[in-house]
Amino acid sequence: MRETAAERWARRIVLTLLALFVLVPLYVMLSSALKPLQDVQGSFTWWPRRPTAQAFVDMWSTVPLGRYLVNSLVVSTVAALFSVTVAIFAAYAVSRYRFRGRGLFSVTVLSTQMFPGILFLLPLFLIYVNLGTATGIQLYASRTGLIITYLTFSLPFSIWMLVGYFDSIPRGLDEAAQVDGAGPLRTLFRVILPTAVPGVVAVAVYAFMTAWGEVLFASVMTDEGSRTLAVGLQGYSTQFNVYWNQVMAASLVVSVPVVAGFLALQRYFVAGLTAGAVR
Amino acid sequence: MSTTTPSRDVAAPERPARRAATPTDRRSPGRRRSLLPYLLLAPAVVLELAIHVVPMLVGAWMSLRELTQFHIRDWSTAPFVGWENYRVVLDVDSAVGAELLHSFGVTVGYTVASVGLSWVLGATAAVLLQRPFRGRGVLRALFLTPYALPVYTAVITWSFLFQRDTGLVNHVLVDQLHLLDDRPFWLIGENSFVALLTVSVWRSWPFAFLCLMAGLQNIPGELYEAAAMDGAGFWRRLRSVTLPMLRPVNLVLVLVLFLWTFNDFNTPYVLFGGSAPEQANLISLHIYRSSFKTWDFGAGSAMSVALLLFLLLVTAGYLLVTNRRRNDA
Numbered sequence: 001m002r003e004t005a006a007e008r009w010a011r012r013i014v015l016t017l018l019a020l021f022v023l024v025p026l027y028v029m030l031s032s033a034l035k036p037l038q039d040v041q042g043s044f045t046w047w048p049r050r051p052t053a054q055a056f057v058d059m060w061s062t063v064p065l066g067r068y069l070v071n072s073l074v075v076s077t078v079a080a081l082f083s084v085t086v087a088i089f090a091a092y093a094v095s096r097y098r099f100r101g102r103g104l105f106s107v108t109v110l111s112t113q114m115f116p117g118i119l120f121l122l123p124l125f126l127i128y129v130n131l132g133t134a135t136g137i138q139l140y141a142s143r144t145g146l147i148i149t150y151l152t153f154s155l156p157f158s159i160w161m162l163v164g165y166f167d168s169i170p171r172g173l174d175e176a177a178q179v180d181g182a183g184p185l186r187t188l189f190r191v192i193l194p195t196a197v198p199g200v201v202a203v204a205v206y207a208f209m210t211a212w213g214e215v216l217f218a219s220v221m222t223d224e225g226s227r228t229l230a231v232g233l234q235g236y237s238t239q240f241n242v243y244w245n246q247v248m249a250a251s252l253v254v255s256v257p258v259v260a261g262f263l264a265l266q267r268y269f270v271a272g273l274t275a276g277a278v279r
Numbered sequence: 280m281s282t283t284t285p286s287r288d289v290a291a292p293e294r295p296a297r298r299a300a301t302p303t304d305r306r307s308p309g310r311r312r313s314l315l316p317y318l319l320l321a322p323a324v325v326l327e328l329a330i331h332v333v334p335m336l337v338g339a340w341m342s343l344r345e346l347t348q349f350h351i352r353d354w355s356t357a358p359f360v361g362w363e364n365y366r367v368v369l370d371v372d373s374a375v376g377a378e379l380l381h382s383f384g385v386t387v388g389y390t391v392a393s394v395g396l397s398w399v400l401g402a403t404a405a406v407l408l409q410r411p412f413r414g415r416g417v418l419r420a421l422f423l424t425p426y427a428l429p430v431y432t433a434v435i436t437w438s439f440l441f442q443r444d445t446g447l448v449n450h451v452l453v454d455q456l457h458l459l460d461d462r463p464f465w466l467i468g469e470n471s472f473v474a475l476l477t478v479s480v481w482r483s484w485p486f487a488f489l490c491l492m493a494g495l496q497n498i499p500g501e502l503y504e505a506a507a508m509d510g511a512g513f514w515r516r517l518r519s520v521t522l523p524m525l526r527p528v529n530l531v532l533v534l535v536l537f538l539w540t541f542n543d544f545n546t547p548y549v550l551f552g553g554s555a556p557e558q559a560n561l562i563s564l565h566i567y568r569s570s571f572k573t574w575d576f577g578a579g580s581a582m583s584v585a586l587l588l589f590l591l592l593v594t595a596g597y598l599l600v601t602n603r604r605r606n607d608a
């Protein structure tokens with residue numbers, strides 16, 4: 001099919017506009033991070049007239065960014081690892097076994113996606129606080145509490161995506177392993193998981209991103225010591241001043257690794273999404 | 280939670296049967312009675328119960344109690360008030376009910392506009408990137424970036440763009456294009472809805488793009504060739520080949536976008552610093568703020584449960600309608 005000249009130009013114009021829509025905020029993030037404070041407080045300029053990396057130095061002391069970063073890293077990494085592990089077992093069961101309650105499980109797990117977070121925020125808040133006073137197990141304002149909460153957030157989607165991956169692995173492989181005497185768990189670890197590595201990694205990155213970006217629970221369930229980046233970045237706005245250059249510098253630093261990881265794995269996401277959606 | 284130790288006992292007696300299994304044997308009755316799948320599911324079920332289902336039930340219980348600041352310390356003994364909380368929050372003549380109704384209206388408008396725009400932008404980009412050309416990979420990665428960016432960094436950046444005196448939006452509109460004489464406020468008053476919607480679309484259209492692009496890849500090229508041989512132009516091919524083939528993806532995509540957008544808390548919370556103007560006071564934020572402002576968790580829970588019931592109804596209706604149409608076709 002040949003493209004007409006009009007079609008080609010329409011395509012170029014529309015794609016340029018979309019690219020600008022996406023790019024401009026990203027560009028502002030970068031260019032403002034390179035400006036001194038006075039320049040982000042005056043009227044907007046496209047180009048940093050006096051470029052400086054000072055904001056990247058100052059941002060660590062204006063707020064305890066290092067501590068927030070560590071909190072976010074610990075919470076997101078541990079939540080992602082647990083989430084993937086739990087999802088692997090569940091997805092294996094859903095993909096390879098027909099059992100009573102299979103349909104109910106899939107529906108229930110997926111429907112937790114639709115619940116407004118606010119619905120279980122208040123009860124969970126009270127449960128965590130009371131558990132602390134009753135048993136001494138500190139879940140409120142602790143990283144453990146956040147980890148447990150977050151690992152369930154990514155779980156439904158992780159299971160869904162992994163079922164899609166596992167379904168695409170031919171059952172002949174399972175059966176060959178079983179003929180060699182491998183039990184179900186051995187089959188999972190020796191045959192299915194090695195084949196599904198890209199999917200497992202994509203799911204892990206997804207779980208990490210979910211935890212890294214969560215705001216609602218982070219703002220209620222943390223204190224100064226356990227605060228994550230999601231809440232911590234708001235510390236650059238004081239009553240009198242907003243350190244926009246430092247906010248942008250910090251945003252850049254916490255975004256680049258996540259975005260890079262996602263872009264590197266995006267084609268596995270696409271595969272997982274189609275596997276799930278078409279079913 | 281140990282899944283390995285008990286499963287070994289369960290799996291062992293079964294193994295001979297499995298060894299003889301053929302592919303169609305997966306539905307055999309002996310297999311179905313196995314405990315193994317349940318053990319594999321147990322961790323996921325326990326976690327979902329602990330963090331989603333039990334708190335939800337507790338929330339429903341809370342919504343029937345007088346759970347104000349006087350009872351919150353010892354909330355398990357809060358007095359039972361029956362439907363009183365629901366009566367207060369759903370009574371549109373009361374101040375609480377009127378605010379909730381207003382916030383609900385804002386949320387519906389926000390959701391419809393955001394999902395619609397996100398779908399249009401996502402579909403446009405997906406269709407235009409179907410044909411290979413130089414720079415396609417770069418554009419594809421670029422378009423996905425807003426989806427990968429952590430919510431709060433994206434929204435904080437936009438709140439900088441929308442600043443009245445130092446932001447890019449007013450600089451472009453007022454100083455460069457001279458479209459406006461006055462510098463408008465974007466994060467206060469009527470414009471705040473536009474600002475909120477812009478940020479929301481910026482963040483969610485890449486997800487539509489991602490799903491639709493995946494859907495397009497599944498359409499066999501022969502369909503297009505056949506359509507082109509029949510003399511179908513661009514629009515005709517779009518209408519007769521692309522859209523029908525994308526239907527399964529669209530059904531899921533629209534539902535997921537709808538639920539995410541309707542429950543959106545992050546965008547207004549970060550954009551407005553927690554106190555959203557009334558024109559942009561989405562329902563999640565409204566429930567959060569009114570609960571923690573008055574410490575009336577009973578009323579907050581009643582609003583949450585009402586919201587969930589609404590979402591369940593809409594989802595059930597949506598699935599019914601789309602399924603029926605699929606069966607008719």
